[in-house]
Amino acid sequence: MLTPASRVTIRSMVTQTPKPLLVLPARAGAWFWRLPLLAIILLIAVITFFTWFGLKQEREERHAALISDTLWMEQNMRYQFETVENQLAQIANEFGIGGDLHSDRAQDKVRDMLQGNSGLGAMLWLDSEGTMLSTMPASAAPVQLSTDHPICVLRARTLNRPSYTRPYRLADGTYAIEVVLPVFGANDFNGYAVGIFSLPRLISMHVPWWFAERYRLSFTDSLGQELASTTNAANLDDAHAFGVTFDRMGGLGIRVNAYRANTRVMPVVVVLVLIAFTLVIVWCLWMLRNRVLRLQETETALRSEHAFRLAMENSTLIGLFARDLQGHITYANAAFCRMVGWSEEELHGQQTPLPFLVPDESSLAGGASNLTDVANATAVEMRFRHNNGNSFDVLVYEAPLIDAHSHHAGWVCSVLDITERKRAEALARDQQEQLEATARLVTMGEMASTLAHELNQPLSAITSYSAGCLNALKAGRYDEQQFTDILGKINHQGQRAGSIIRRIYNFVRRSESRSERMDINAAIQEATGLLETEVARRKVQLQTVLAPELPPIMGDRVMIEQVLVNLLRNGMDAMKNIPAEQRVLRIVSEQAGDAICLSVTDNGTGIPPDIADRLFDSFFTTKPDGMGMGLKICRSVAEQHNGRLWFETEASGGTSFHLLLPIGETDKTTD
Numbered sequence: 001m002l003t004p005a006s007r008v009t010i011r012s013m014v015t016q017t018p019k020p021l022l023v024l025p026a027r028a029g030a031w032f033w034r035l036p037l038l039a040i041i042l043l044i045a046v047i048t049f050f051t052w053f054g055l056k057q058e059r060e061e062r063h064a065a066l067i068s069d070t071l072w073m074e075q076n077m078r079y080q081f082e083t084v085e086n087q088l089a090q091i092a093n094e095f096g097i098g099g100d101l102h103s104d105r106a107q108d109k110v111r112d113m114l115q116g117n118s119g120l121g122a123m124l125w126l127d128s129e130g131t132m133l134s135t136m137p138a139s140a141a142p143v144q145l146s147t148d149h150p151i152c153v154l155r156a157r158t159l160n161r162p163s164y165t166r167p168y169r170l171a172d173g174t175y176a177i178e179v180v181l182p183v184f185g186a187n188d189f190n191g192y193a194v195g196i197f198s199l200p201r202l203i204s205m206h207v208p209w210w211f212a213e214r215y216r217l218s219f220t221d222s223l224g225q226e227l228a229s230t231t232n233a234a235n236l237d238d239a240h241a242f243g244v245t246f247d248r249m250g251g252l253g254i255r256v257n258a259y260r261a262n263t264r265v266m267p268v269v270v271v272l273v274l275i276a277f278t279l280v281i282v283w284c285l286w287m288l289r290n291r292v293l294r295l296q297e298t299e300t301a302l303r304s305e306h307a308f309r310l311a312m313e314n315s316t317l318i319g320l321f322a323r324d325l326q327g328h329i330t331y332a333n334a335a336f337c338r339m340v341g342w343s344e345e346e347l348h349g350q351q352t353p354l355p356f357l358v359p360d361e362s363s364l365a366g367g368a369s370n371l372t373d374v375a376n377a378t379a380v381e382m383r384f385r386h387n388n389g390n391s392f393d394v395l396v397y398e399a400p401l402i403d404a405h406s407h408h409a410g411w412v413c414s415v416l417d418i419t420e421r422k423r424a425e426a427l428a429r430d431q432q433e434q435l436e437a438t439a440r441l442v443t444m445g446e447m448a449s450t451l452a453h454e455l456n457q458p459l460s461a462i463t464s465y466s467a468g469c470l471n472a473l474k475a476g477r478y479d480e481q482q483f484t485d486i487l488g489k490i491n492h493q494g495q496r497a498g499s500i501i502r503r504i505y506n507f508v509r510r511s512e513s514r515s516e517r518m519d520i521n522a523a524i525q526e527a528t529g530l531l532e533t534e535v536a537r538r539k540v541q542l543q544t545v546l547a548p549e550l551p552p553i554m555g556d557r558v559m560i561e562q563v564l565v566n567l568l569r570n571g572m573d574a575m576k577n578i579p580a581e582q583r584v585l586r587i588v589s590e591q592a593g594d595a596i597c598l599s600v601t602d603n604g605t606g607i608p609p610d611i612a613d614r615l616f617d618s619f620f621t622t623k624p625d626g627m628g629m630g631l632k633i634c635r636s637v638a639e640q641h642n643g644r645l646w647f648e649t650e651a652s653g654g655t656s657f658h659l660l661l662p663i664g665e666t667d668k669t670t671d
């Protein structure tokens, strides 16, 4: 249903070209669509950069922590070595080189050292010549010394300070390092104290748990070869490793290697989510772009279609108007406004009774009196009224108006001004009638001598009968019976003359064509009656075979009679040159389905094929005195009665003309 608001919208839409809703760059791949994509890519780049930067900083911080922890561990180890050096020197001083390391007190002290956290695996005394005096712990196997031992002893004596050998491998596969301390008495050199550090013990004693958790620590030799370590080398982060070599300790160093940090989930998740979101946004953007482009195309097509329709509506001579289901006018085109003389603004919103409708006249004209009737028919003739009071004939077609939701929203009417057409039709009808009347007069003219002869007979009879009566009266010889007979004969002859004149009058009198129920057999009898004398004069044998009780037809009796007279006279003309005894003219009437067929068959010369096509043309005749309008008029009369006229050649050589007229068909001649 159309609301007033929507009516206004429709109206404004149909009268103006709408402005485009979307004004977008023409090209599909224009910068317009790249801008959001660019913004998204920039956003991703920035976030990726910050994530990468954060991770990098974290890595650098880890590396710095590793270095400082390694340096701390180196300090710690160095401190341990120095502590052990001091303790060895202290024991050597306290008990003296060559003193009994196996005495109870010395044993306690040495055991404390070896079993404590010194990392020492064994210790021994050497005399000033470097000869081994005693070892601790005392064991069956001799203490395994480094191959560097003699050099180291020499270096300790020469430099007067502790000296370390290179790390060396023990029999059990572990590595050790030896320290040789020169020991001095009050005034002189006493000998050497030697400590053998076990590298695995040093690690287990001096690497704190927190350090071992974060890093793998290993002792290395001068070639970087690993000698002992906290754990095996699994899961290490090669990027985070740092090594330090101890000073003057035979190339011994430590290498610290960080364990690989657990992959941090959050940044990865963030990046993944970001990528997923980006993909979704890009996809949405792509879909949006396609949709907008489609909309744009549709809108452009719609606008050109609208402009095309608008141009068509404005240029057409057919009036168009639309109304909603309540009967309000919602639209009228320029042609319709011109037709009725009201502007579109004046017509808009008008409802029944519409100002341009003339109900009474419409119904009188046989057309529709209101538009509801039009809606139920294909096309209806109506009478409309112009604003200036003049009325005119129109042909109205109405079609339902279906909106975008497939709902019936109203009606659209197209209106064709047919005033001129009707005027031309009336004129043509008038001219046709005049032509037919003229043709009838011509026929009568041709039959005048025959008719005069026919009239002469009853008039002569009347004259002779009345003369006989007068003579009888004068002579006084008469009786009543005789007079009654003669007067009866006079009366009969008078009526005969009267009927001849009535027929002629009926035939030639010009009347408006009039449709009425008529008996076709009666029309045949009237026509043959008119031609009775001519038939006799031409020595033609007339046969009538009429089907009884034929249903009536709707038609103009005079016109049908005119057709019959024409066909009968043509038939007689065609038999002019054949022997009188062969001149047979047959009239047959019969029912053929829902029509009645009249046939006029002659025995004449027939119609040559070369003129058959032109027979029904105006003014075509083969007769010297013919007018050539007879068959033309006959055919147009048949068509006016929605019938048909045609001819067939008979086997005998003659011709049959057939007139087919529908039964009960409403006469069209009043149109």
Ligand code: ADP
Pocket (backbone or CB within 6 Å): 566, 570, 571, 574, 602, 604, 605, 606, 607, 615, 620, 621, 622, 623, 625, 626, 627, 628, 629, 630, 631, 632, 655
């Ligand atoms: P007209 O009788 O004045 O010549 P028509 O239109 O009645 O005009 O006939 C046209 C022509 O058709 C005739 O001149 C004649 O040659 C031919 N015609 C009509 N009826 C017959 C018929 N029954 N047999 C032969 N020819 C015919």
